[in-house]
Amino acid sequence: MDYNAKAREFAELMAGMMHCPSHQSTAEVTRGETGLLMYLGMEHNGASAGELGDRMKVGSGRIANVLKALESKGMVVRSRSPLDRRGVQVCLTEKGQIFVGARRREFLKRMQHLMEQLGEEDTEQLFRLMRRILEIEGGPERRA
Numbered sequence: 137m138d139y140n141a142k143a144r145e146f147a148e149l150m151a152g153m154m155h156c157p158s159h160q161s162t163a164e165v166t167r168g169e170t171g172l173l174m175y176l177g178m179e180h181n182g183a184s185a186g187e188l189g190d191r192m193k194v195g196s197g198r199i200a201n202v203l204k205a206l207e208s209k210g211m212v213v214r215s216r217s218p219l220d221r222r223g224v225q226v227c228l229t230e231k232g233q234i235f236v237g238a239r240r241r242e243f244l245k246r247m248q249h250l251m252e253q254l255g256e257e258d259t260e261q262l263f264r265l266m267r268r269i270l271e272i273e274g275g276p277e278r279r280a
Contacts, residue, residue, distance in 0.1 A: 165235065169206055172188060173211060175192075176228050177228060177237075181227050181228050182226070184217065184226070206232070210232075211231055211235060212226050212227065213229055215227070
């Protein structure tokens with residue numbers, strides 16, 4: 137097997153998947169902003185700006201700009217950390233929580249439809265391969 141050619145094909149497929157509806161930004165929020173909001177909504181509400189930068193693999197300047205944009209849209213609020221007065225924690229506002237809940241429901245609905253189209257056998261195969269990739273590449277705790 138020509139693994140170099142397969143790697144290129146894989147990269148093209150992944151790039152194509154980024155254009156699927158579940159990965160598109162909305163008129164209100166960009167894709168990067170959505171990623172940050174979803175991270176906060178997945179039991180990370182109150183994360184530090186530094187943690188967000190590490191998770192999103194961007195520098196402090198970029199995180200500051202994204203947070204400023206989300207604050208101006210009323211999606212997040214930054215405040216001093218009660219544990220470390222020098223640190224800043226980021227929390228979803230009610231508007232941000234509503235946005236995250238709606239996006240999560242929309243995503244789950246799309247994934248359910250996708251799995252129905254794939255069928256049971258292909259869905260299980262997809263999950264098996266995804267678990268294998270995570271095993272090889274390392275889960276979220278190993279991506280630092």
